[in-house]
Amino acid sequence: MNLNLTLLGQAISFAIFVWFCMKYVWPPVLGALNERQAKIAQGLADAEQGAQRREEAEEEIAQLVNEAKAQAAEIVAQAQKRGNEIIEESKTGARSEGERLKQAAQAEIDQEVVTAREALRTQVSSIAVQGASRILGSEIDPAAHAKVLDDLIEQI
Amino acid sequence: MAVSSNPTASEYIQHHLQNLVLGVHPENGLSFAHSAAEAKEMGFWAIHVDSMFWSIGLGLIFLWLFKKAADNITNGVPGPLQNFVELMVEFVDNSVKETFNGKSNLIGPLALTIFVWIFLMNLMDLVPVDLVPRIATAIGIDYMKIVPTTDVNVTLGMSLSVFALIIYYSIKIKGASGFMAELALQPFSSDNKIIKVLFIPVNLLLEGVGLIAKPISLALRLFGNLYAGELIFILIALLPWFLQWTLSVPWAIFHILVIVLQAFIFMMLTIVYLSMAHEHH
Numbered sequence: 001m002n003l004n005l006t007l008l009g010q011a012i013s014f015a016i017f018v019w020f021c022m023k024y025v026w027p028p029v030l031g032a033l034n035e036r037q038a039k040i041a042q043g044l045a046d047a048e049q050g051a052q053r054r055e056e057a058e059e060e061i062a063q064l065v066n067e068a069k070a071q072a073a074e075i076v077a078q079a080q081k082r083g084n085e086i087i088e089e090s091k092t093g094a095r096s097e098g099e100r101l102k103q104a105a106q107a108e109i110d111q112e113v114v115t116a117r118e119a120l121r122t123q124v125s126s127i128a129v130q131g132a133s134r135i136l137g138s139e140i141d142p143a144a145h146a147k148v149l150d151d152l153i154e155q156i
Numbered sequence: 157m158a159v160s161s162n163p164t165a166s167e168y169i170q171h172h173l174q175n176l177v178l179g180v181h182p183e184n185g186l187s188f189a190h191s192a193a194e195a196k197e198m199g200f201w202a203i204h205v206d207s208m209f210w211s212i213g214l215g216l217i218f219l220w221l222f223k224k225a226a227d228n229i230t231n232g233v234p235g236p237l238q239n240f241v242e243l244m245v246e247f248v249d250n251s252v253k254e255t256f257n258g259k260s261n262l263i264g265p266l267a268l269t270i271f272v273w274i275f276l277m278n279l280m281d282l283v284p285v286d287l288v289p290r291i292a293t294a295i296g297i298d299y300m301k302i303v304p305t306t307d308v309n310v311t312l313g314m315s316l317s318v319f320a321l322i323i324y325y326s327i328k329i330k331g332a333s334g335f336m337a338e339l340a341l342q343p344f345s346s347d348n349k350i351i352k353v354l355f356i357p358v359n360l361l362l363e364g365v366g367l368i369a370k371p372i373s374l375a376l377r378l379f380g381n382l383y384a385g386e387l388i389f390i391l392i393a394l395l396p397w398f399l400q401w402t403l404s405v406p407w408a409i410f411h412i413l414v415i416v417l418q419a420f421i422f423m424m425l426t427i428v429y430l431s432m433a434h435e436h437h
Binding site: 002003004005007009013015020021022028029031035036039 | 175177179195196198199200201202203204207208211212215218219222223225226227229230231232238241242249261262266269304307308310312314317
């Protein structure tokens with residue numbers, strides 16, 4: 001165990017190596033490590049955020065779908081209601097129209113009856129006059145007996 | 157003393173444990189030592205060329221590899237090299253964060269350098285003990301010890317550097333007086349001024365030993381483990397060639413654990429010591 005200059009030589013090279021390592025090796029490697037660590041942390045955070053956003057989007061989608069379904073159901077219900085209303089309306093319309101037509105026909109019939117009766121009445125009076133003139137064998141002046149005939153007609 | 161063609165066991169072992177020493181010999185001048193005795197005569201002003209070569213070479217491989225990864229670094233999907241480098245850096249960074257509470261730009265790279273460099277130097281232990289020395293002998297180099305951490309100069313060089321940092325940060329963070337107070341007024345303390353003064357030498361002795369023990373234990377732990385491991389590989393290499401694998405394979409497998417563990421221990425203790433230097437008591 002003889003100590004000699006080797007000791008100093010080793011100490012000097014040690015110092016130089018450490019200096020070199022400190023200057024050119026350690027900072028870039030550690031820097032890259034830290035950067036990567038930050039990058040990975042960022043990536044994980046992003047992934048988490050993405051997952052959260054997706055969840056939110058899914059919730060939103062579900063909500064929208066539900067809304068749309070409700071709206072569709074409402075529209076269908078409304079349409080059904082409206083359809084029923086239209087049917088009811090047309091039913092009532094048809095019914096009233098029928099009624100109206102029936103009434104008009106009835107009125108016409110009544111009118112016809114009145115007219116016929118009127119015609120019949122005049123005819124009855126003239127027949128009566130003719131019959132009477134034949135029986136009496138003479139001419140009866142209708143004008144002279146108009147008042148009597150009118151009364152008669154009134155009675156029929 | 158180049159190895160003779162038919163060395164005895166002890167010659168073989170001694171040869172394997174001898175560094176390639178370049179120094180100023182009192183008689184031969186600046187030259188490589190040809191024997192352990194010559195190396196000893198050179199005294200302090202000599203250098204282990206093999207230790208320095210392998211240690212600096214491995215250090216350069218480490219820095220080249222990591223620099224290459226650092227230059228092409230991306231915060232996207234990493235390649236295999238970047239993956240490996242990031243793994244190491246992250247491992248070291250976590251170890252530092254767990255232990256060291258202060259903020260320092262030095263301690264991370266320091267710990268990384270210690271861990272990877274010492275690991276690479278220890279890894280040389282798994283290279284067959286005769287391979288490189290034989291090649292070296294063939295090209296005319298007498299001695300070649302390829303595991304730098306089996307050289308106490310290398311481990312002590314590193315641990316004393318760490319020790320210097322401990323002292324530097326202790327003084328920087330606590331101030332010279334604070335550091336001295338920590339050494340002189342602990343662990344024994346008293347409200348009585350006179351007793352407090354009387355305790356100072358005792359405290360200084362205890363804390364001083366504790367402080368000095370840090371770099372010594374750091375260096376010797378690593379050196380001892382690797383030296384012993386290498387020695388056992390050398391002893392196994394003395395067996396007949398067809399029996400060597402029965403011991404060298406299990407020992408090598410076990411040694412994989414040792415070399416990583418020793419690198420890790422050196423790193424962790426450095427972090428702990430520097431963390432202690434940063435803390436106020």
